[in-house]
Amino acid sequence: MTESVESGDQHSFTGPLSGLRVIEVGSIGPGPFCAMLLSDLGADVIRLDRASGAGLVGPNADFRTELLHRGRRSVAVDLKNPAGPEVVLSLVDRADVLIEGFRPGVTERLGIGPEVCAQRNPSLIYGRMTGFGQDGPLAQAVGHDINYVALSGALSMIGRKGEPPTPPLSLVGDFGGGGMILALGILGALYERQRSGLGQVIDASMVEGAALLATAFFGFSQTGTWNRERGTNIVDSGAPYYDAYETADGKWLSVGAMEPHFYADLVSLLEIGAQLPDQNDQSEWPAMKKVFADAVRTRTRDQWISAAEGLTPCIAPILEFDEAPHHPHNRARGSFVTVDGLVQPGPAPRFSRTAATVDRRPPIPGEHTAQALASWGLSSTDVDGWLASGALGRSERESPS
Structure with a gap:
């Protein structure tokens, strides 16, 4: 609470x-x-x-x-x-x-x-x-x-x-x-x-x-590490391993497994390793995103969170405003407070x-x-x-x- x-x-x-x-x-x-x-x-x-x-x-x-x-x-x-x-x-x-x-x-x-x-x-x-x-x-x-x-x-x-x-x-x-x-x-x-x-x-x-x-992105754009086209870079929804995916119950899961060891755990969790080319082959990213999307859609949001226990795939549930205050981590830290009946970030x-x-x-x-x-x-x-x-x-x- x-x-x-x-x-x-x-x-x-x-x-x-x-x-x-x-x-x-x-x-x-x-x-x-x-x-x-x-x-x-x-x-x-x-x-x-x-x-x-x-x-x-x-x-x-x-x-x-x-x-x-x-x-x-x-x-x-x-x-x-x-x-x-x-x-x-x-x-x-x-x-x-x-x-x-x-x-x-x-x-x-x-x-x-x-x-x-x-x-x-x-x-x-x-x-x-x-x-x-x-x-x-x-x-x-x-x-x-x-x-x-x-x-x-x-x-x-x-x-x-x-x-x-x-x-x-x-x-x-x-x-x-x-x-x-x-x-x-x-x-x-x-x-x-x-x-x-x-x-x-x-x-x-x-x-x-x-x-x-x-600031960081101004730097990236001048060193050849950032594409001018939106949605084709690692953290702007271009990468299949850094995006939001719909789950079986119509909710959403965030995925952010950039590092190779986290990516390996994510691929293992989703059971899609045999279907994937190299992690950073950008020419294959559009096809890889479909593989990721199809896999994530096979379970509910909370089922994926439970299945990930003991692994480090860098996933988290995308919580609605009325869900976030009740998440166990947020409750444990008292991250939200209620003042005169209004729930709000502390x-x-x-x-x-x-x-x-x-x-x-x-x-x-x-x-x-x-x-x-x-x-x-x-x-x-x-x-x-x-x-x-x-x-x-x-x-x-x-x-x-």
């Missing part, structure tokens, strides 16, 4: 970033993912949502189930209200990090750009998340994950032979090349700040982050002394406006004034302080 917790208003802040204060200017995709990573590791993250009209982009319409927002408190701010920027700058006075995901120049126009923030707090790390970067011909262009991964060169390599490039969910641009790279940049800047005492601006571009993830990586945790569900916009600001030392007089002016908003179900 997954670890189950009921979230409360008191965050444990047990992780290695305990004591770090982060402002997240509400955005979508990579910015929230970066803030989630920092929050999972113990940072106190206040998310600034719109005081009115806050919405989600994508299939989810309920803030309480938007898992990228887990672990933090929400303050509702109207940045177009004359007093709105002062709310943010008052938090900047007390913050270590600010994360924003607007197009270049927007926070400057709103009065919360990096120069203004640095004047208020010279040690602030200012993280900027965009698709194309803060400058360059496309800096102001609009786009989404697929566009950034396309421009990076990575998307051209993903897909099966004879088929169009395949969008890899939003994993390569938004999350791996975006939010995770920004989090890495923030941690790097925090380390440098220990020497200089100064903050700096992090310019994280999803185009550049996606390209960085594909924090990663693991720390030997300062365990990372998730103990607060995603907030409703404005759910913690007064109590979050008070916990950062803002006066009740200022908060009441901003509420009266409309610079701040609050949810009807704001948690008590």
Whole structure:
């Protein structure tokens, strides 16, 4: 079973970033993912949502189930209200990090750009998340994950032979090349700040982050070890011993037996050795794939896993989202947690002394406006004034302080 917790208003802040204060200017995709990573590791993250009209982009319409927002408190701010920027700058006075995901120049126009923030707090790390970067011909262009991964060169390599490039969910641009790279940049800047005492601006571009993830393949493509045609290489579904195959029960089995000794065990498991030419004879790969597919289809997915015990064929079941949390390995490690009834991946990586945790569900916009600001030392007089002016908003179900 997954670890189950009921979230409360008191965050444990047990992780290695305990004591770090982060402002997240509400955005979508990579910015929230970066803030989630920092929050999972113990940072106190206040998310600034719109005081009115806050919405989600994508299939989810309920803030309480938007898992990228887990672990933090929400303050509702109207940045177009004359007093709105002062709310943010008052938090900047007390913050270590600010994360924003607007197009270049927007926070400057709103009065919360990096120069203004640095004047208020010279040690602030200012993280900027965009698709194309803060400058360059496309800096102001609009786009989404697929566009950034396309421009990076990575998307051209993903897909099966004879088929169009395949969008890899939003994993390569938004999350791996975006939010995770920004989090890495923030941690790097925090380390440098220990020497200089100064903050700096992090310019994280999803185009550049996606390209960085594909570094090895840029190398392969220039040394004659990577075919330009998709689906004809070892790890892009070209090799018969590195692919996904349907099983007898309509489920799927992953196969990744690249090394000769693992390949030998795979061939033995499937009982197809007599039918196969040399492992790396690429001219024979299409025919070999049919042999592999026909063999795998003779048993169910779980039967293959059982049959492989004691061998090293590098196979694993391709689990559905609702299966993965219940796999014995994932259960043994507590890889998934359940918070307020929502099953979700737990924090990663693991720390030997300062365990990372998730103990607060995603907030409703404005759910913690007064109590979050008070916990950062803002006066009740200022908060009441901003509420009266409309610079701040609050949810009807704001948690008590």
